[in-house]
Amino acid sequence: MQAKRIAVIDLGTNTFNLLVAEWTGERKPKILHRSKYPTKIGKGGITKHKITEKAILRARHAFEEITCITKEFEVSQYLAYATSAIRSAENGAEFVQIIEQEFHIEVDIISGDREAELIYTGTRNALELNHEPIAILDIGGGSNEIIIANNEKIFWEKSYPLGMTRLLEQFVPSDPILKTELLSIEAYLKEQLYDLFDALELHNVKTLIGSSGSFDTLKQILIAGGQPLNGSPDTQFEIKLKDFFRLHQNFLASTLEERKAMPGMDPVRVELMVIASIFIHYLVKDAGFSKLYQSSFALKEGALFDYIEQHINTDTQNNSIEVKK
Numbered sequence: 300m301q302a303k304r305i306a307v308i309d310l311g312t313n314t315f316n317l318l319v320a321e322w323t324g325e326r327k328p329k330i331l332h333r334s335k336y337p338t339k340i341g342k343g344g345i346t347k348h349k350i351t352e353k354a355i356l357r358a359r360h361a362f363e364e365i366t367c368i369t370k371e372f373e374v375s376q377y378l379a380y381a382t383s384a385i386r387s388a389e390n391g392a393e394f395v396q397i398i399e400q401e402f403h404i405e406v407d408i409i410s411g412d413r414e415a416e417l418i419y420t421g422t423r424n425a426l427e428l429n430h431e432p433i434a435i436l437d438i439g440g441g442s443n444e445i446i447i448a449n450n451e452k453i454f455w456e457k458s459y460p461l462g463m464t465r466l467l468e469q470f471v472p473s474d475p476i477l478k479t480e481l482l483s484i485e486a487y488l489k490e491q492l493y494d495l496f497d498a499l500e501l502h503n504v505k506t507l508i509g510s511s512g513s514f515d516t517l518k519q520i521l522i523a524g525g526q527p528l529n530g531s532p533d534t535q536f537e538i539k540l541k542d543f544f545r546l547h548q549n550f551l552a553s554t555l556e557e558r559k560a561m562p563g564m565d566p567v568r569v570e571l572m573v574i575a576s577i578f579i580h581y582l583v584k585d586a587g588f589s590k591l592y593q594s595s596f597a598l599k600e601g602a603l604f605d606y607i608e609q610h611i612n613t614d615t616q617n618n619s620i621e622v623k624k
Contacts, residue, residue: 302322302323303375304319304331304373304375305319305321305374305375305378305603306319306365306369306378307320307378307379307600308365308377308378308380309597309598310338310358310380310381310382310385310406312340312341312382312384312439312441312464313337313341313463313464313512314335314337314338314512314567315335315338315340315361315362315365316333316335316599317332317336317365317368318332318333318599318600319331319332319374322607324611326607326611328607331372332368332372335567336360336361336364337567338354339357339440339464339567340354340384340385340440341354341384341441341465342354344388345384345388345440345464345465346465346468346469348387348389349389349390350385350391355394358398359397359398362398362401362402362404365402366404376606377405378407379405380406380407380409380417380599381395381406381408382409382439382442382598383439383441383462384440384441384462386409386410391408410458411444412456414437414442414444414458415445415446415453415456416456416605417598418444418510418598419448420604421599421600421601421602422435422510422596422597422601423450424534425531425535425594425595425596426508426531428450429450430450432447432449432454433504433506434499434504434586435594436507436508437509437511437597438462438511438512438513438514438578440462440463440465441462441464441465443458443461444458444459445459445495447498447499447504454502457494457495459491459492461488461578463513463571463574463575464571466484466574467574470483470484472484472573472574474554475552475573476573481551485577488578488581489585492582496585504588505587505589506590506592507586507588507591508593509591509593509594510593510596510597512567512568513568513572513575513579514594515593516564516565516572517543517546518593519563519564519565520546520561520564521538521546521563523563526542535592535594536592536593536595537591540583540589540590543583547579547580549561550573550576553573555569
């Protein structure tokens with residue numbers, strides 16, 4: 300079949316992510332471009348279920364850059380997905396309409412369940428899963444998706460409206476965070492995640508795989524601190540628990556300015572990293588995970604592989620090309 304250029308756009312709560320790939324009919328596409336844009340679409344309005352005018356302006360600027368890049372790559376297929384902040388906003392549909400009219404890119408506002416399925420597909424293509432059930436955690440700004448699965452199927456999944464932007468605007472922690480504030484956040488997480496721990500115990504899950512920005516930042520900080528790459532560097536990275544616990548204590552003790560100066564820190568995550576670390580630490584500690592990994596693939600890669608799986612048979616059959624297994 301003729302090569303097809305595909306653009307996947309993940310309209311997340313904190314960042315818009317662009318992935319451009321070339322697909323020639325085989326199961327593994329060629330990644331041509333990755334970029335991200337700090338739109339902070341949920342800032343200032345997520346707890347009010349509204350996308351602010353300033354956030355819409357940032358989104359427009361991001362799409363101006365995105366469309367320039369996709370035109371350069373001669374993209375013929377767009378897959379754009381809006382997640383938690385947009386789907387929960389009263390003006391979310393109106394915002395999507397603005398984007399579609401101005402940039403002629405159709406945007407799909409997906410459910411939390413659909414988001415979880417795409418994250419699972421992405422993670423399954425990043426790590427070699429086996430029959431053992433594992434937990435996948437995608438930390439977003441508006442929601443967190445948690446999936447219990449193995450290499451064959453999903454056993455349990457749920458999207459929690461506990462994203463880092465939501466928690467940050469709900470609790471407004473001090474700088475650095477106070478012990479009493481930490482305890483309040485953990486108490487809230489215990490209240491909200493009770494069913495998750497029942498599911499983890501039921502399936503005897505001992506491994507946690509994290510995807511998206513917060514886990515990417517943990518990897519970047521550890522590597523900047525001298526830890527060598529491990530696993531498959533382009534797709535996965537093992538985060539030793541002792542290293543995570545050390546970083547967690549550093550985050551708790553740090554001010555905003557100190558986090559800005561941390562080697563490897565993603566500027567978009569500076570405000571959110573303390574809350575994210577609290578969330579991860581709470582899960583690791585209370586669930587008793589013994590292994591922690593970072594997956595470089597998340598929703599956008601999952602969307603790409605999902606599209607390929609749906610079209611590989613029909614497209615290749617129509618073009619009489621044998622698919623490599």
